[in-house]
Every structure is written in C-alpha cells, then in structure tokens.
Amino acid sequence: MTEQFVVGVIGAPFGIKGHVKVRSFSGEYEHLKTLDTVMVRCGELERVLELEETVPVTRALGMKFKGIDTPERAKTLTGGELITDRAHAVPLKQDEFYVEDLRGIEVLGDGEVLGRISDVFEGGGGHLIEIRLTSGALKLVPFRNEFFGDICLEKGTAVLLEQWILA
Numbered sequence: 001m002t003e004q005f006v007v008g009v010i011g012a013p014f015g016i017k018g019h020v021k022v023r024s025f026s027g028e029y030e031h032l033k034t035l036d037t038v039m040v041r042c043g044e045l046e047r048v049l050e051l052e053e054t055v056p057v058t059r060a061l062g063m064k065f066k067g068i069d070t071p072e073r074a075k076t077l078t079g080g081e082l083i084t085d086r087a088h089a090v091p092l093k094q095d096e097f098y099v100e101d102l103r104g105i106e107v108l109g110d111g112e113v114l115g116r117i118s119d120v121f122e123g124g125g126g127h128l129i130e131i132r133l134t135s136g137a138l139k140l141v142p143f144r145n146e147f148f149g150d151i152c153l154e155k156g157t158a159v160l161l162e163q164w165i166l167a
Helices: 071-075
Strands: 004-014 019-024 037-042 045-057 060-065 081-085 106-109 112-123 126-133 138-142 148-152 157-160
Touching (some): 004 037, 004 071, 112 138
Parallel strands (some): 106 157
Antiparallel strands (some): 004 019, 037 045, 037 081, 045 060, 106 112
C-alpha cells in the first residue's frame, strides 16, 4: 500500500505575511490542521516545509510555512502539491478507498484479468475508474456498486460485475 499521499494543492497567496490557500482533495481540512511538517512538490522539486499557522479561508485552508514570509515567496509555492503520510491523511469511512491504493490493482471479470486500474477521476456524478485493459485500451467505468463488486487491497484486485461496460 502507498504510504504517502497528495492531499491537496496550494493556491494563490493571500495577505502580506506569506499565507497561501490550500485546497484539500478530500474536501476535509481538520486533518491538515494537525500537521507539523509537510512535503511540498512543485514540478520535480520536493521540499519539507514546517507549518507555522493555519487559518480558515472560504472553501480552503490558509497555511503559513516557516521561512515563507512575503506574498512573493508564497507565490513560488502556487500549484505545489501537499504530500503527507498515511497517518495524516483524512480517515476513511466504510467502503471508501484512497485513490493511491486503487491505482495498479487488477480488475477481474469472471475470474480472468481484464486489466488494471490506472487512475481515478472526479466526474460530475461521482468518481470514474480508468482501466487499462490487457489490450492496452483505456476505458472509464463509474465507481459504483452496480459495476464493482469485491475490492480487496490485500490481494490487489477489484471485481468488475458488468463487463459489457467495457465494450
């Protein structure tokens, strides 16, 4: 299982002290307020930043990192991804999965391998699972109980109930 997750993205700076707006991918923010440090990835560059302060912001969380003390310095973080370990990710509810854990697992249908989950996307009506079929083709399937049965992360498998959706 993946031990580190991208939990949010850094948006625009605000204020004069170097704060940035952070949007959580889960839509929840309480778990981000407990962080002391966080890895920030901007392109290929990754660095660990110490969290100095969090403040509420409309539809986001304001964060201030140690050593980032001006709007100009804060702007260099815009678009950066916040990476944290599993222990600091938002807690899962029943029948929820981390996207990182779903990527790469085999998709089975009638006992045979149909392909692997390559990604998960946010769709208008819910999440979509992207499956790379054994043929190499990519297909999107709604991540709903009608289409997916047993998902076993320990075995690395997900059962596709309705194979016609791949046609």
